Amino acid sequence: MLNTTDNNGNQSNGFTSLKLGEPIQKAIAKLGYTHPTPIQSQAIPHVLENKDVLGIAQTGTGKTAAFSLPILQRLLGREKAPENTTPQKPVVLILAPTRELALQIEDNIKLFSKEMKLQMATVFGGIPKRKQINKIKRGVALIIATPGRLLDLNQMKILDLSEVQVLVLDEADRMMDMGFTKDMTRIVRKIPKIRQTLFFSATMSPDILQLSQHMLHKPVRVEVSPESTTAEKVDDRVLYTVDNKKRETTLELLEYEGIDDCLIFTRTKIGADKLERFLKRKQKSVLALHGDKTQNARQKALKSFKEGKCKILVATDVASRGIDISNLSCVINYDVPNEPEAYIHRVGRTGRAGKEGKAFTLCTVNDREFWRKIELLVGHKVKEYHGHSNPMSANDRDRMDGKIKMLPNRGKPAFRRGLKRRR
Structure with a gap:
């Protein structure tokens, strides 16, 4: 039977009210986090009490921190244990459906564990195993993995799962959709029965519920819904x-609108750096913020932006999470986000405290499916912007026309309307 908590996560006391150690609190503060999200408020206390958790939360709700922060608290105690010359076996295993999600989780944990000496490895398929094997052989406390590569390394006797104390299944529904159900079951059989399991899914179908019942022991159920409107x-x-x-x-857009302060979102770190260099060449006051920047560089960039010395901040979603920027007048989505909820999260950075804000999204034909899902989530057709000069040449329009002919029928109307208005 599930112990169910309500949907009203208490955020008033902030992260300091949670029982997290000083190194973790320090990292949170340096990242600019002020208050936990509802999923974090609900899940973290239960995880800290070693309870199994069934979390129903979509991307953009802060679920990665909901399991990462209390796990780091658990590992914090191990840092004080006497050193052992034997390479450490993983005590935490985080399963993710894709390489992209695994790397995103890694980025988050690296940010949260800046004040710790954490040995971790991220393993996934599609690349040679050698580097991953070498890292595991040196000893790791935490491993993030896709199911296939994890089983490969286990079968090769490279990865010993006999000391795993915490198992996290992130986006379990997506793993099922991708055909990893048998792999997940095999992995669970290879780790100790006495463990803590944290099971996160965006949906709760009968199949997902059945899978969770096989893997969880008297779990606490926490559930939140993402915002669906801007x-x-x-x-x-x-x-x-x-x-x-683009x-x-x-x-x-920046020049025509006379934008004084702006947060620009890119999908990748490389994209953020390229846009920063381009805007600097155009004499714009701009800085990039992403996970590859040093902690000192990130802090300086954020401080400069908050104080108004830097007018434009180009950031990735992961690097900007939890950052509280007041009085932000404009957001630009240089890249359409892959997840619809991320659009709500980005756009929600402006128009706060009763003040008006503007948000602009650059959309190409390659973004058509992502954009369609975003408009379905927000529940309305986002109006097209006509205030600046036409960015499309005749050749560009012809090329776009050719691509639109290949679109499914449901994707054509919006793009055709956009093209007609430009001609």
């Missing part, structure tokens, strides 16, 4: 463009 005070607009004109479109 703030009322935010005027969000979409600009249809092409990939090789930088110029962004520059024109």
Whole structure:
């Protein structure tokens, strides 16, 4: 039977009210986090009490921190244990469906564990095993893995799972959809029966519920729903463009709108760096913020932006999570986010405390499916922006026309409307 908590996570006391050690609190503070999200408020106390947790939460709700922070608290105690010359076996195993999610979890944990001496490894398929094997042989306390590669390394006798104390299944529903159910079951059989299991899923179908019942012992169920609408005070607009004109479109938008302060979201760290260099060449006051930057560089960039010395901050979603920037007037989605909920999270950075804000999204034909899902989530057709000059040449329009012919019927109307208005 499940112990169910309600959907009202108490956020008033902030992270300091949670029983997290000083190194973790320090890292949280340096990242600019102020208050836990509902899923964090609900889940963290239960995880700290070594209870199994069934978490129903989608991307954009802060679920990664909900399991990462209390796990790091558990590992914090092991740092004080006497050193052993034998390479450490993993005590925490985090399973993820894809390489991208595994790396995103790794990025988060690296940020949260800056003040700790944490040995961890992330393993996934599609690349040679040698580097991953070498890291595991040196000893790791925490391992993040996709199911297939984990089983490969276990069968090779490289990875010993006999001391795993905490198992996390992130996006379990997605792992099922990708055909990993048998792999997940095999992995569970290879780790100790006496353990803590944290099971997170965006949905709760009968199949998912059945799987969770096999893996969890008297779990606490926590459930939150992501926001499904943008703030009322935010005027969000979409600009249809092409990939090789996005930088110029962004520059024109900044200049035409006379934007004084702006947070620009990119999908990748490389993309953030490239846009920063381009805007600097155009004499813009801009800095990039992402996981590859040093902690000192991230702090300086954020401080400079908050104080108004830097006018434009280009950031990835992971690096910007938890950062509280007041009085932000504008957000630009340079890249359409892969997850619809991330759009709500990004756009919600502006238009706070009763003030009006603007949000602009650059959308190309390659973004059509992502954009369709976003409009379904927000529940309305986002208005097209017409305030700046046309970024598309005649050749660009012809190329876009050719691509639109290949779109499924449901994807054509919005893009055709955008093209007609530009002609």
